[in-house]
Amino acid sequence: MTTRHQEPLLTVRGLHVDYFDRADPVHAVSGVDLTLLRGETLGIVGESGCGKSTLVTAVTRLERPPAVTTAGSVLFHGKDGAPPVDLLTLTDRQLGALRWEKIAVVFQSAMNALNPVLRLGAQFSDVLRRHRGLSKKEALTRAGELLGMVGIPADRLRSYAHELSGGMRQRATIALALACEPDLVVMDEPTTAVDVVMQRQILRQVSRLKRELGFSVIFITHDLSLLIEIADRIAVMYAGKVVETGPARQLYTDPKHPYTEALRGAFPPLHGPRREITGIPGSPPGLRVLPQGCAFHPRCAHRFEPCDRTTPPLLALGAGEAACHLHQTVRGEEDHHARVS
């Protein structure tokens, strides 16, 4: 039986996004399939330039030219069995109705998200009055409560963004994202601009609010160790594709894809015994012309005969999925033995 927790909120299928800035476009997202369950935190991790931001801006329909979503579907599932809608087919007007109320986005730079010439109170009340139909007085009261949820005193409603510390600004943006109690909050590197102590504090607050309010989170970062702490499941991206997904802890203790293993070595664990940090040799490929076969093969210590010729598909493996010939060969042999025995 499907429990409420296992209901999908978002199903991404066959998503392709290209930047048509030159004759040879950048294939930033190449055939991504992903599922986000209701109430879960899905982490998306990968090195800079692998397509994480492009993926979430396309999913939330915030992409700007020269980015074009060339194929795929993004199903947003309603509550209580309501039929899903494909976000990619919605008009701007239909999308406007979903923004803030169903889907909210927190970007890396809080300074860009907050309007520099408006006091916080005016920004919160604008969203609350437009989307929730609150009166000015009700909106300001609610805005004070929302700031309180992220540990900011209500009198800060009178402040402008530049009068707040970096951490406070980022927390205010998170409070604004939660203003209309959305089902999905997308966070793109939301804590890179703040120090580590503030980062931990913000992430703890987000986890607590998620438990209290029950929204789902897509959290993007290049730091796998951070995701192990906060995500339920993780999707690892490399060169525009998802190469592994799985429960967060399993992905850290038993990575299936050599790239996940390499990423794990590149970030020290936040807890537990210290480990030597090992960089990943080489650099990611350019995304205009992808290498043939598995895009990671030129950097992979385990590469073998098929890797530079055929692209491994993402296949179910244990509690997750991996796109690697190592496992596909093992699976193929198991299938073969099962057939002949």
Ligand SMILES: Nc1ncnc2c1ncn2[C@@H]1O[C@H](COP(=O)(O)OP(=O)(O)OP(=O)(O)O)[C@@H](O)[C@H]1O
């Ligand atoms: N406006 C643009 N025009 C052309 N190419 C772009 C544009 N924006 C991004 N790209 C390219 O698309 C690819 C994916 O970029 P994207 O920003 O999605 O990656 P990312 O994983 O989010 O990186 P980061 O962690 O640095 O934000 C990269 O090769 C990048 O150079």
